[in-house]
Amino acid sequence: MTQPNDHGDLKWGEEYKPEWGEWQSTVQAGGQRDASQLEAAKQLVNGRIMGRSEQMTIAELAVKVREGSRRHLARAITLVESSRVDDRAQAYELLREFRRLGPVGPPAVRVGVTGVPGAGKSTFIDALGVKLIEQGHKVAVLAVDPSSSKSGGSVLGDRTRMAALAVSDNAFIRPSPSGNHLGGVARATREAMLVAEAAGYDVVLIETVGVGQSEVAVAGMVDTFLLVTLARAGDQLQGIKKGILEMADVISVNKADGDNEAASRVAARELKSAMKLINSAPNARVPEVLTSSSYTGIGLMEVWEAVLEHREHLQQSGGLDRRRAVQQRDWMWSLIDGTLLDTLRQLPVVRNRKAEFERLVMSGDLSAVDAAEQVLELFGANVPQTWLS
Amino acid sequence: MKNSAAQMEEARGIVEGFAAQAGRRPRVLVAELSDDNDSRLQGVAAQDLGEADPNQKIVATGFADLGFDVDVGPRCQLPERAAMQAIDGDVHVVALVAVEGSAGGEVAELRKVLGAGGADDIMVVATDSIAQESGVALDAVFCLGDPIASLVVTLMPEISARFA
Ligand SMILES: Nc1nc2c(ncn2[C@@H]2O[C@H](COP(=O)(O)OP(=O)(O)OP(=O)(O)O)[C@@H](O)[C@H]2O)c(=O)[nH]1
Ligand SMILES: [Mg+2]
Numbered sequence: 001m002t003q004p005n006d007h008g009d010l011k012w013g014e015e016y017k018p019e020w021g022e023w024q025s026t027v028q029a030g031g032q033r034d035a036s037q038l039e040a041a042k043q044l045v046n047g048r049i050m051g052r053s054e055q056m057t058i059a060e061l062a063v064k065v066r067e068g069s070r071r072h073l074a075r076a077i078t079l080v081e082s083s084r085v086d087d088r089a090q091a092y093e094l095l096r097e098f099r100r101l102g103p104v105g106p107p108a109v110r111v112g113v114t115g116v117p118g119a120g121k122s123t124f125i126d127a128l129g130v131k132l133i134e135q136g137h138k139v140a141v142l143a144v145d146p147s148s149s150k151s152g153g154s155v156l157g158d159r160t161r162m163a164a165l166a167v168s169d170n171a172f173i174r175p176s177p178s179g180n181h182l183g184g185v186a187r188a189t190r191e192a193m194l195v196a197e198a199a200g201y202d203v204v205l206i207e208t209v210g211v212g213q214s215e216v217a218v219a220g221m222v223d224t225f226l227l228v229t230l231a232r233a234g235d236q237l238q239g240i241k242k243g244i245l246e247m248a249d250v251i252s253v254n255k256a257d258g259d260n261e262a263a264s265r266v267a268a269r270e271l272k273s274a275m276k277l278i279n280s281a282p283n284a285r286v287p288e289v290l291t292s293s294s295y296t297g298i299g300l301m302e303v304w305e306a307v308l309e310h311r312e313h314l315q316q317s318g319g320l321d322r323r324r325a326v327q328q329r330d331w332m333w334s335l336i337d338g339t340l341l342d343t344l345r346q347l348p349v350v351r352n353r354k355a356e357f358e359r360l361v362m363s364g365d366l367s368a369v370d371a372a373e374q375v376l377e378l379f380g381a382n383v384p385q386t387w388l389s
Numbered sequence: 390m391k392n393s394a395a396q397m398e399e400a401r402g403i404v405e406g407f408a409a410q411a412g413r414r415p416r417v418l419v420a421e422l423s424d425d426n427d428s429r430l431q432g433v434a435a436q437d438l439g440e441a442d443p444n445q446k447i448v449a450t451g452f453a454d455l456g457f458d459v460d461v462g463p464r465c466q467l468p469e470r471a472a473m474q475a476i477d478g479d480v481h482v483v484a485l486v487a488v489e490g491s492a493g494g495e496v497a498e499l500r501k502v503l504g505a506g507g508a509d510d511i512m513v514v515a516t517d518s519i520a521q522e523s524g525v526a527l528d529a530v531f532c533l534g535d536p537i538a539s540l541v542v543t544l545m546p547e548i549s550a551r552f553a
Contacts, residue, residue, distance in 0.1 A: 048411055048552050051510040071507045074479040084412030153404075153414055153453040156460050159474065160441050163463035167470055174477055177414055177458040 040093045041100075046086060049079045058090060062097040065199050066104060070172070073199045077174055080191035083184065085346065091191060098198040107324075108197045110204045111307055112218040114244065115228035120254045120294055121207050122161035124228055127294040128304060129165040132203055140201035141165070143175040144189050144208040144218055158207060172201060186217035187338055190331065193221060219247045220330055223320060224307045227251045228292075231260060231267035245278055248287050250306045256291035256299060264291045285313065339387055344379050353378070393536050397455065400538040403545045404456035410553040415545070416458045416480040419449045422499065423465035424490030444486045444533055451537030452484070468495050472502035475511055481548045485515035486533065492523035500525065510551055512544065 041059040050056065056064070061079075064072035080091040113121050122143075129139045143158045156175035165171045174196075176189050193204050208218045219225050227248035245251075251271060256264035272289040279286050288306040292299035314320040344350055357375060360366035366374075408414045421442050441449070441461050449459045460478045462471055475483050483503075488495045496515065503511050512528035520530040528547065531540040 052551055053510050054507065069507075070473070071476050074477050078413065078479045082412030087412050152408070153456040153458055155449050155453045156458060156478075157441070157449075160461050160463050166463060166474060167467075172477055173474075175460070177416065 041097045043090065043093070045075075045079065046084075046090060049075055049082070049087065049090075051075075058093045059097055062094055062101060062198070065195060066098075066101065068199060073172065073195065074174070076195045077192045080195060081177060081188040083342075085342070095191065095194055098194065101198075104198060104200050105202060108202045108204050109308070109311060110193065110222040110224070111206070112215065112222040112225045113205055113207050113228060114209070114215040114218065114225065114248075115254070116230075117209055119228045119230055121209075121228050122158040123294040124252075124254060124292065124300070125205050125207060126162040126165045127297060128300050129162070129171055129203075129205065130168070131297075131300060132304070133165075133168050133170045137203045138170045138201045139165070139168075139172075139203045139205065140193070140196035140199075141171065141173040142189050142192055142196070142204065142206045144185055144206060144214050172196060172199070184338065186214070186220070187334065189218070190221045215244060215247065220327055223314065223323065224249045224310045226303070226307060228254045229267075229271070230255060231264040242278070245275065249310045250303065251275070251287050251289045252292045252299070252303045253289070254292050254294070257293035257296050261291075261293075285310075343384060343387075344375075347379060347382055349378050349382050350375060393538065396536060396538040396542065400455045400541040400545075403542065407545060407549055407553055408456065410549070414456055414458045415482070415548055416460065416478060417452050417482045417484055418460040418462060418471065418475045418478060418480045419445050419452065419484045419486060420462035420466055420471045420474070421445055421464055421487040422468055422471060422485060422489070422495045424467070424495055425465075442487060448484060448486050448533070448537065452541070455538060455541050457541075465489060468498035469502045472499055472506060472508070475503065476506045476508050480511060481552060482512045482514060482528075482544060484531075485513070485519055487516075488519050488523070492519050493525055496523040496525040496527075512547065514540065514544065 041062070042057050044055055044057055045061050047055075061072055061076055065076050076094060079087055079094060082088065082091065113125060115121050125141055129141065132139050141162065143156070154177070156177070158175050159166060159173050162171075162173055166173055174192065176185055176192065189206060193206070196204055204222075206218050206222060208214045215225075225247050227244060227250070229251060231253050251268075253264045253268045253271065268289045268291050272286075275286050275289060288309070290299055290303050290306060292303050294300065311320065314323060353375075357366070357371050361368055361371045404415060419441075421444075442464055445461060445464075449461050452459045460474060460480060462474055466474070471483065483499065485496065485499075496513070496519065500509075500513060503509055503513075514529040514531060515523070515527050517530050517532050520527055529540060529543050531537070
């Protein structure tokens, strides 16, 4: 998983060599896969995804998504979110198909929005999204929400806070379902973002609650990471983990309205000086710290300007390509990690003997090390012949 | 009537079975419809818009507790907007907890827009009072205050038939 200082920043610089580009064009763009890929794209999309009323191939689904059909966009996202191995294979085929068809426009602006629960992220996205649509953008909103009840289900409530955006034909709001593990949710969100971009959404906003690892995962898929925080006298630094501050590219002290307005300005100033200390390296870019209110609308566009400036700066310094390249590298590894783990856990020989191994380890009849070795050997003896297809 | 704990267990079991088979949890949109969204929006302070209706919250939590992923619509949603949210979220079911205006018109409109969007396989369920008032055919009817589990047990076979 992407570490904070790893998402497109300095250390990776030395390793960033032209070979990367070659690798990208041969492996990523399809290369030798082309012939078999065309065949694979002619498969019918699994019936449980399309429902019983419609049958189409992966290639046809890709075309429908690109033509802007909401129903098909939604179903394509369901496909990439599915945890079934045969759906995963089709999901990768769909993403390959999009790549084969080429980009629909310039790269989308990808922004992560994080902050503690109740900081006003959804309301902010709502108010900002409406303004961006007025400017002619198409805005996709995804949400990574790790909270779920014991039952595994969850209430995806963010959209109730996006009443204004939700009535626009140029907005697509899709909270991700809860997953068993963050890796799976993050994978689904990244792929949903690619699907939305293929449908012509040129701004993608990803909301995530700033408590835990999910924002690290989101930072690993966006260009700019916006931290929404609050002026609560004195505790603006304690309230936010240092790791999140280090990841932030732009910070907004939110709910700067009414009685809060003055306090928010003070908090923003303090945070700005704190950020200078954190980013004390000579050439480090100190994140912009601003104030905003979704109720009055004051400051919203200034925050957006700062997001675009940060992106522009990245682009000019070659940092955007580098960031995205690093994200591709990390995505590759997280796909490998995730696939290995899912495959191992779903392998019948492992599933059948899982309880037995656990019992032996718990009773002390088998050491954890020996048990791990035996499970891995079972895995090694039964690895599948194909992986992502 | 089965006792409610047993019924919840049963519903959860069915939902888990579906999730394993379908690769995702069953998904429902819990919505409150209105025929007059615009003037209502103007009358309501921005602060209050984000709050779901209390019945909406109760029903949403009921579904989530049984293992559903639950989308919650904004208050006083126009039927075409609810349909759009249902389609965007690729839900299996829309559960209506309240309808302001003429129930018959709104529910029929919801169905019509779902169909026009290629989504006539999304089921629509509603409270008994909406059902009575609207006279439109629904996939199931439930009572506010009754356990959601029995509704879920009723719905799941059809959801499975369509999507698993
Ligand atoms: N005064 C004021 N209140 C706001 C503003 N934005 C949001 N709020 C209120 O803050 C509360 C939380 O807003 P949300 O947008 O749901 O916050 P969130 O960060 O998305 O919350 P979670 O998704 O639960 O993490 C709501 O009651 C909003 O009405 C603002 O600009 N000013
Ligand atoms: Mg939110």
